[in-house]
Amino acid sequence: MIPDRRLSATASGHGAAELGDLPEWNLADLYSGMEAPELKRDIARAAQDAVGFETRWKGTLAAEAERGVAGRLGEALQAYEALEELIGRIVSYAGLIYAGNTADPQRAKLYGDIQEKMTDASAHLLFFALELNLIDDAVIESALAADPTFGHYRPWVLDLRKDKPYQLEDRVEQLFHEKSITGRGAWNRLFDETMTDLRFDLGGEELA
Numbered sequence: 001m002i003p004d005r006r007l008s009a010t011a012s013g014h015g016a017a018e019l020g021d022l023p024e025w026n027l028a029d030l031y032s033g034m035e036a037p038e039l040k041r042d043i044a045r046a047a048q049d050a051v052g053f054e055t056r057w058k059g060t061l062a063a064e065a066e067r068g069v070a071g072r073l074g075e076a077l078q079a080y081e082a083l084e085e086l087i088g089r090i091v092s093y094a095g096l097i098y099a100g101n102t103a104d105p106q107r108a109k110l111y112g113d114i115q116e117k118m119t120d121a122s123a124h125l126l127f128f129a130l131e132l133n134l135i136d137d138a139v140i141e142s143a144l145a146a147d148p149t150f151g152h153y154r155p156w157v158l159d160l161r162k163d164k165p166y167q168l169e170d171r172v173e174q175l176f177h178e179k180s181i182t183g184r185g186a187w188n189r190l191f192d193e194t195m196t197d198l199r200f201d202l203g204g205e206e207l208a
Contacts, residue, residue, distance in 0.1 A: 025100055027097060030089060030092065034106065034107070039090070046121045047120065049083055050121040050124040051124050053080065053083060053125060053128075056079075058127050061076065061135065064076065068142060068147075069147065072147075073150040077153050078149065080125065087122055090118055094110055094111045094114035097111070130167060133163065140157065144157065
């Protein structure tokens with residue numbers, strides 16, 4: 001993504017015209033626009049695939065790890081990675097388009113809507129890391145050695161397991177996840193919008 005000089009400086013506040021055109025991120029590498037059909041398609045696909053992933057894999061990871069070379073943890077992790085990348089792409093676009101102009105109500109609505117939908121979608125993926133961390137260390141190590149696909153993710157798996165001592169029970173982790181959109185994230189958004197709305201009088205000129 002490279003800056004695209006399409007935003008007029010006059011849109012950023014009175015007295016900024018002498019600055020000329022200000023840069024605006026060109027997000028076409030992610031999506032062509034806020035109303036892009038591919039964005040709507042990916043939002044729907046993320047929600048649907050997340051539910052399907054949970055249905056397919058929840059409660060099975062320990063058994064798959066025990067199966068050794070016949071286990072399918074590698075397949076599960078590939079599907080998890082693909083979903084995380086899809087959700088990350090959607091959320092990144094929403095965050096960047098909103099950051100480009102936090103005073104734009106259309107962008108703010110898109111950002112809020114996507115945050116809510118992707119929080120709901122990712123809630124169906126939350127079990128994966130929690131369940132993976134409940135598997136015994138020796139069993140995980142054996143599965144990593146037996147399944148080349150799963151073994152490919154060894155650094156990620158070992159890093160994830162460092163959180164094991166601090167992992168809470170599933171329902172508490174789920175609660176924290178669901179509250180994230182109305183917790184720290186909401187305060188961050190309120191701060192951004194408040195700062196954007198501030199106006200200052202300097203020498204008889206209103207500045208943003």
